[in-house]
Structures are given as structure tokens and as C-alpha cells.
Amino acid sequence: xxxxxxxxxxxxxxxxxxxxxxxxxxxxxxxxxxxxxxxxxxxxxxxxxxxxxxxxxxxxxxxxxxxxxxxxxxxxxxxxxxxxxxxxxxxxxxxxxxxxxxxxxxxxxxxxxxxxxxxxxxxxxxxxxxxxxxxxxxxxxxxxxxxxxxxxxxxxxxxxxxxxxxxxxxxxxxxxxxxxxxxxxxxxxxxxxxxxxxxxxxxxxxxxxxxxxxxxxxxxxxxxxxxxxxxxxxxxxxxxxxxxxxxxxxxxxxxxxxxxxxxxxxxxxxxxxxxxxxxxxxxxxxxxxxxxxxxxxxxxxxxxxxxxxxxxxxxxxxxxxxxxxxxxxxxxxxxxxxxxxxxxxxxxxxxxxxxxxxxxxxxxxxxxxxxxxxxxxxxxxxxxxxxxxxxxxxxxxxxxxxxxxxxxxxxxxxxxxxxxxxxxxxxxxxxxxxxxxxxxxxxxxxxxxxxxxxxxxxxxxxxxxxxxxxxxxxxxxxxxxxxxxxxxxxxxxxxxxxxxxxxxxxxxxxxxxxxxxxxxxxxxxxxxxxxxxxxxxxxxxxxxxxxxxxxxxxxxxxxxxxxxxxxxxx
Amino acid sequence: xxxxxxxxxxxxxxxxxxxxxxxxxxxxxxxxxxxxxxxxxxxxxxxxxxxxxxxxxxxxxxxxxxxxxxxxxxxxxxxxxxxxxxxxxxxxxxxxxxxxxxxxxxxxxxxxxxxxxxxxxxxxxxxxxxxxxxxxxxxxxxxxxxxxxxxxxxxxxxxxxxxxxxxxxxxxxxxxxxxxxxxxxxxxxxxxxxxxxxxxxxxxxxxxxxxxxxxxxxxxxxxxxxxxxxxxxxxxxxxxxxxxxxxxxxxxxxxxxxxxxxxxxxxxxxxxxxxxxxxxxxxxxxxxxxxxxxxxxxxxxxxxxxxxxxxxxxxxxx
Numbered sequence: 086x087x088x089x090x091x092x093x094x095x096x097x098x099x100x101x102x103x104x105x106x107x108x109x110x111x112x113x114x115x116x117x118x119x120x121x122x123x124x125x126x127x128x129x130x131x132x133x134x135x136x137x138x139x140x141x142x143x144x145x146x147x148x149x150x151x152x153x154x155x156x157x158x159x160x161x162x163x164x165x166x167x168x169x170x171x172x173x174x175x176x177x178x179x180x181x182x183x184x185x186x187x188x189x190x191x192x193x194x195x196x197x198x199x200x201x202x203x204x205x206x207x208x209x210x211x212x213x214x215x216x217x218x219x220x221x222x223x224x225x226x227x228x229x230x231x232x233x234x235x236x237x238x239x240x241x242x243x244x245x246x247x248x249x250x251x252x253x254x255x256x257x258x259x260x261x262x263x264x265x266x267x268x269x270x271x272x273x274x275x276x277x278x279x280x281x282x283x284x285x286x287x288x289x290x291x292x293x294x295x296x297x298x299x300x301x302x303x304x305x306x307x308x309x310x311x312x313x314x315x316x317x318x319x320x321x322x323x324x325x326x327x328x329x330x331x332x333x334x335x336x337x338x339x340x341x342x343x344x345x346x347x348x349x350x351x352x353x354x355x356x357x358x359x360x361x362x363x364x365x366x367x368x369x370x371x372x373x374x375x376x377x378x379x380x381x382x383x384x385x386x387x388x389x390x391x392x393x394x395x396x397x398x399x400x401x402x403x404x405x406x407x408x409x410x411x412x413x414x415x416x417x418x419x420x421x422x423x424x425x426x427x428x429x430x431x432x433x434x435x436x437x438x439x440x441x442x443x444x445x446x447x448x449x450x451x452x453x454x455x456x457x458x459x460x461x462x463x464x465x466x467x468x469x470x471x472x473x474x475x476x477x478x479x480x481x482x483x484x485x486x487x488x489x490x491x492x493x494x495x496x497x498x499x500x501x502x503x504x505x506x507x508x509x510x511x512x513x514x515x516x517x518x519x520x521x522x523x524x525x526x527x528x529x530x531x532x533x534x535x536x537x538x539x540x541x542x543x544x545x546x547x548x549x550x551x552x553x554x555x556x557x558x559x560x561x562x563x564x565x566x567x568x569x570x571x572x573x574x575x576x577x578x579x580x581x582x583x584x585x586x587x588x589x590x591x592x593x594x595x596x597x598x599x600x601x602x603x604x605x606x607x608x609x610x611x612x613x614x615x616x617x618x619x620x621x622x623x624x625x626x627x628x629x630x631x632x633x634x635x636x637x638x639x640x641x642x643x644x645x646x647x648x649x650x651x652x653x654x655x
Numbered sequence: 656x657x658x659x660x661x662x663x664x665x666x667x668x669x670x671x672x673x674x675x676x677x678x679x680x681x682x683x684x685x686x687x688x689x690x691x692x693x694x695x696x697x698x699x700x701x702x703x704x705x706x707x708x709x710x711x712x713x714x715x716x717x718x719x720x721x722x723x724x725x726x727x728x729x730x731x732x733x734x735x736x737x738x739x740x741x742x743x744x745x746x747x748x749x750x751x752x753x754x755x756x757x758x759x760x761x762x763x764x765x766x767x768x769x770x771x772x773x774x775x776x777x778x779x780x781x782x783x784x785x786x787x788x789x790x791x792x793x794x795x796x797x798x799x800x801x802x803x804x805x806x807x808x809x810x811x812x813x814x815x816x817x818x819x820x821x822x823x824x825x826x827x828x829x830x831x832x833x834x835x836x837x838x839x840x841x842x843x844x845x846x847x848x849x850x851x852x853x854x855x856x857x858x859x860x861x862x863x864x865x866x867x868x869x870x871x872x873x874x875x876x877x878x879x880x881x882x883x884x885x886x887x888x889x890x891x892x893x894x895x896x897x898x899x900x901x902x903x904x905x906x907x908x909x910x911x912x913x914x915x916x917x918x919x920x921x922x923x924x925x926x927x928x929x930x931x932x933x934x935x936x937x938x939x940x941x942x943x944x945x946x947x948x949x950x951x952x953x954x955x956x957x958x959x960x961x962x963x964x965x966x967x968x969x970x971x972x973x
Contacts, residue, residue: 496811503810503817504796504803504824507789511797514786521720521780523772523801523864532807 105229112161112181112226118219119154119188123147125212127195130203134195134274138210145265146195146274149281150188150216156288157184157223164230178230180292185224187284192217194280198273248301249308255298256312263316264323267330267596275596317487321480322471331479333595338486339548341587344571345493345580346540351569352578353506354533355513356412357420359565360427364400364538366560368545370434371396373452373555374445380452382445389460393546400542401535403430408534412527415516427565434557451556458485458550465550482551489547493540494580500536501578509533570608574615576622585623670698672733673868673899674776675761679718679728681711681923688714690923691728694901696868701890701900703914703931705907707943711923712903713781716870719901720778724766731761732774733867773801777861778870781903783853787846791837791856794845795828798863828863835859835889851882855889862893869893871902875909887913911935919943 127137127147137144143151162168163177171177196213200206266278289295302309324330347361374383375392387395411422438448446452457466457478465481500506508529511519520526549555567590575586594604615622674696681689689711696702704712717723719730764771777798786794803824809817832838835855840848845856854874861869871890875883887909894900904910910917911931919926919934921943927934934940 499811499813500807503821504800504805505807505810507793507797508800510789510793511786511800514788515784517722518780518784518786519797520768521722521772521778521784522798522860523769524797525769536807 108226108229109165111222115219115222116154116158119216120151122212122216122219123150126210127213128199129208129210133202146277153188175292178232180288181227183291184288185227188220189224191280192220194277248305252309252312256316260316272597272599321476321483322474328477328479331483335479335482335486335551337588337591338490339544340591341584342490342493342544343541344568344583344587345497346537347568348572348583349497350533350537351572353509354530359420359424361568362560362564363427363430364541365545367400367403368396368542369549369555371399372546372549373455376455378452378455380447389458393543396546397539397542401539404534404538408531412530427562431557431560451554453554455550455553576624579624582622582624672697675731677729680726681714681718681723682726688923692925696899696901698899701894701914703910703917704903705910706920710920712920713872716872721766721768721771730764732764733761772864775867777864777866779857779861779872781872783857785845785853785857790842790844792828792841794856794860795831795863796824798860799824802865831859831862851878868899873903875906883909
């Protein structure tokens, strides 16, 4: 191991002792091959993967490989060349290794996709093989380069405008990639695009660039929030009036807003709630029964804003009713009780059909035919044209839901950074100590339940109109489990993480329809893998990360000590 | 046992009583963990609570702070709770206590930790119970919870009251961290702090509740002599800032150096109460710690409790 002898104290002066002289040229050759290969035809069949069959006119997937190759080139230039100055900060080798592996994987998947889609490897044109060889060369050369010791990223401070520019570029590429990925029709292209995103993310992470982004976003939090909101706002304009993706996007937003509400209960207060979907359902049922649908059972038709408040209020009241007796139990018991509550809600909606009580919900038929929202003369069912771009029905709901999600995030983050939020976290950490420090534990837990339910109820009222129908089988336990999975996958108690988790869990099944039979299996697998390799979630809360990787820290200290020993010995 | 009496500042005598516990008894099924213990703490006084393992010291603390509801007996405290206290439910001895003149300001404490903290009694725990994944400052700010009142709506809308209270909490938290000597660890996670710092952070968190009386449960357990010295300096500093302190400890040198008065519990009963000099010269105390050779002084179990109850009474009679 060459890097073992690198003195950790002075990394910037660290020479690269035993670099294989072949490594760097080999990497350059790899990059060149990938780029050349991407300009050649990959596939004989022009109908698959968005036409990769034309020479010197790269298709979408080929452009992705070119982007990856250019990124590899930048990393190589950091190793040796004009960008070496960055080498003290960026671990180019680690990034290059990640990129080499993922690029090779990407190309293998491309070959598999081509042969699966058009009867065998015979249909792969030379360009595909050339690119694969280039990818392997990058992988091999990265293995020969030494790893580096890095300086602490939190010291890397650039002028504010550079940091803001970096955020803007990042957000812009997020928007671009999202629009591109959603525009892909076939599943293989979508998967390959995901591999590309994962490749870039992993490579950036391994170089340490993402750590820097993390520090930057700490410093420029307002800019980041604004930029993220802008991206979300601009998204419908990239869809060119198509409602297919906007329909998915609205579902993602409903799911994300609900998950964010649950995040208060689970992530902050640490109460495991397995029946949370019932609160979304109660909001939806309130909106449905008070709508102008022919099947609505309540005669009073107040304006929608009032309905929203009523729906949220009903949900919060249910939260208080279920919380008052059950919040005295904790942990597993609470989970079981809330699980039961979720089922009770569903069966109540099933049975309030006039046979066993008042007819509120039409039983298993639910309330169909809910008309589109109309707020102040603005009908959400209409198509509008803004700046020459058509915005359909789902875009209208998308903007409304965006406002709602923004509101929920605002509530979450403001509560998190307040006396109430500290009380919740204290309860999560040690309830008895919190009580002994004067925290009103029962009241706060009840408050978390009520606020979570309130936010879910708000989301439910919009969901009813957007779906156009409510029925009991929309609010099954599986949905609660998915909400919880989104939180665990993304990162408990975080905002970005839960949004990301919700997006992944809602988007993937929609785009990968052919997986739908194995959907649960795949999610189960995903969660198991997450628990094994990154238990704190995709976006780690600073606190949780330390909680789960304490052993790694100890290990790192031990390794450092070993380094010192080795140095002393030599 | 020699005790160096450096550092001792005389207690202000004749201070008004802050806490008066009378006839506190705690029974767990057949086990009598605390049996008719009386304790009076005066203003600006440091009282030590000693006794072998299983003597009921921590149980007694839990009774004082409302974590347990005493089977019988009453805890009265000089800080009036904001709400009018409820009438004690059962088995109180308040009838006897009322005629005593200087205790007029004392009011019974409801056996609820929250109410106790609000009234002005804070505690630390024997096994450190910090909020491990919060920073030092956040830990202390949780202590401010009962002295602030921003609700959920205020927190969401962030009116001027919220900002005022938040800034005040933060400033007070920082001040207390400086006070206990952790001013530079503000942003450290509690779990990553060294053991001694965690102990001090727990004290800072308790101080954040603006108590009049602070109960420290083995503040120097597991510390080296130098840290112990720092701890006793800190306790003197707390006392000098006008608080009363009750401290449980096993380190005799520490406790006899520190305290104005020492109460020795054995098998849930008061063996002796007096000045450090009186207590450390009492042969029964030494016997209780080292043993007579017949009894094992370790954890009390139900059977032993009965046997040893009689032993103690015998000893007291002799």
C-alpha cells in the first residue's frame, strides 16, 4: 500500500510515491476510447434505447457516457496536469475508481439491454465494445493510482458568488436530468439514466465534492432553499403540456407532504406510527363528502379553504383521540396500537354505508366523481398557457401541492429549530430525563401526533380532488408502511432526505411498470441493503450519522495510529 | 479516616429551610426501600447523602423529585409552584409539620417531575442521562424548557416573543456552559464528550432550570482525583451562587470535605445525621460500609431487607 506511508499531517505536499507510470496515460486512453466509442454506432437496431445506431450522431444515452468520460478527464487532470492544485482537496483517485466501476457497469447494462431487446449480442455494433473497453481502461488505471490524504473540506471556503453559482449549477443539472429522465419512455433507458445519476453522485461523493456541497449548503441555506424551490416550480414548464409525468409528480408531492408530516412524529418525537395513512384518508373523506360530487353525503358545501381546515381539523381531532390513551405506551406497543387504528379507520369507512350506521362514505364504493377544485374562479381542470407553454390539469394541482409542501416543510423546520422541537428530540433521546428536566412529555407527544395528523389532513383534502375519487382501499396499511419506508430510506428527521425518499418510492414504481409484480420484493431488498450499508438514510442527519458510524470513527482513529506507528518504524 | 479540610467555607447558618422531607417511605411490594427518612435542607447548604450500595439513596432522590410517589410521607419545598398544589392524596404527616414556625413558606410538592422542576428543584442522574445526540448547548437549552413558554404556533409564526425567548435561552445556555467550564464545547454532541465533561454538562442542564436546590447523584463516580477536585470546586461555586445542594457520593474524602451536613442511610433508614466530623467518627457508619463480617452489604433483595432491618435496629439500640 503506497498511501500508507503518506504522512497524514501534511497532505498537500504529499508526493505520489509509487505511481505506476502507465496509469495516467492508460486513463487518458480510456477517456479517449469512451468518447470515440460514444460517437460510433452502438446498436444495429435503431428502434431501441432511443436510437443509438447512427455514427457520429450520439443519442441520449451516448451523451451520458460522454459526460462521464469528461468528468473522468477532469479527475485525471487533477491527478496530473493543470488542475493539480485541486488535488489537495479532492480525492480524484477515489472518484475515478467509483466512476470506472459505474461506467463499466453502465456499458455492460447497455450491452445486456441491446441483446435482450433485439435478440442477442449480434446486434451490438463496434461502438459499444469500444466504449466498454475505454470504461475498463479507466477502471484499471484508477486502480493503479494512489489514494490521497485530504484536507478538511470545511476549511475550503470560496467567495460567496462561487458557492452560489455552484448551487445554481447543481440545481440546474438536477432539473435538466429530472426532465430528461422523465422524458424517457422505455424502462431500460430509464434504468441506465438512473445508473448515470448514481455514477455521478457516487463519484462526486468519493472525491469529497459532495461534502463541500454539504458545507456550502450549510452556509448558503437560503439560496439553496430558494434554488430548490425554483427548480420545483420550473419543472412543469419542461414537460411541454404532457400530463403523464405531471400526474406522477403530483402523486410524489402528496406523498412527500404526507411523509414530511409523519417525519415530525417519527423523526423528531421518535413515536412509531404505523397507521398514519388514516389521517390522510380522513382529510380526503372530509373533502369528498363535502364536495359537489353527486355521491357526496354532506349537504353543506363551504368554500375549499374552509373544507381544508375542516379536513385538517378532523384529522387532528382523530390524532388527539387516538393519542390520548395510546401515547402512554411507547415503542413496540405504540406501533401496534397505531397499526390497529389505521385498520379501524379503513373498516369504519367501509361500514359507514347506511346499513350499519349513518351513510357517510358509501361503503366500499367510496365517493367517485369529485369535481376539480375551483378557487376564486380558477378552475383546476382547465388547461392554461403560460409563456407559450401549456400547463394541464395536473400542473395546476402540482403548483397547489407545491405550496402545500412548502408550507409543511416550513412548519417542520421551524418547529425543529424551536423549544418544541428540542423538547421532541429530548423525548426521543431519553424520555425520563426529559421529564425530569421539566419537559411536558405527554403533552408534547400529543402535540406531535396532532400536528402530524393536521398536516396529513391538509394533504388529504387536495388529494381527494386530484384523484377525483376516494375509497377505503386507497388507505391500506401498505401505504403507511411506504410512508415510513420513505422516511427511513431518506433519513429520519431530515427535510431533503424525506423528500428524496418519497420521490424514489413513488417515482420508481410508476416508471418501472414492468417491475410492478416485484415491487414489494425490491423495496424490501432496498431497505435491507440500506439498513446494512447506510442505516442513517440517504441524506444523513448530522446527529444520526454519528450515531450509526461510531465504530467507523473508532476504526479511523486506529488506522491513523497505525499510520503513525508505521512512520515511526521507518 | 483523615480528611483534609481545605477549601471549606462555612455554611450560612440559620438560613430558611428550602426543602423539608418528613417521614418519606417508599415500599416496592415487600421491599422497604426507604423507611421514614427525614431531611431538611437550608438555604445555601450542602448536604451529603451517604450509605452503602442499596441503602436507598437514589430511591430517596426519586421520591424527592417526583419520579416515584412516596408510599407515605411528605416533601415540602420553599418555592411555590405556579399552580396551586393539589391536596396530598394519602398518608401525609402534614398535620404534625404545620405548627413549626419557620416552615410556613414551604408548600407540599406534587409527585410529578415536571411540577418539581418548576418549583425549583433539579437533579442529575447516577448513570449519566444526557440527550446523547444533541449538542451541549441544545442539552442545556432543553433545561430552559420549563422557564420558557413559546408554543407550537409561536414557533411556526416566529413573532418577536419567539426570537426574544430563543435568544435569551441561548445566552443563558452559553452562560451556564461557561460556568461549568464547557464554554468551548458548545457545539459538540453530548455523546462524543469525555466522561467528566458529560457529568458537568448534566449539572449545567440541571442549573438551566433555575433551581433553588440541586440534587446531584454521584457527581464524581468514575473520576480521577483531579476531576474530583474540579467537581468539588464546581459544587462550591454553585453553592456560592445561592443554591442549596444535596449530593450523593461514595467518595468519603470528597463528601466530608464538601458538606455542611451529612446524612447516612443504611437499609433505607437514617443511621445518623450530623456534621461531617460527627458522622465520620461514628463507628456505625464505618461498620455499615465495611461490614461486621456477618452481612453482605451489596444489593438489597427482598429477603435480606427483612433480616437486615432487624440488624440495623439492634445496632441503633446498642
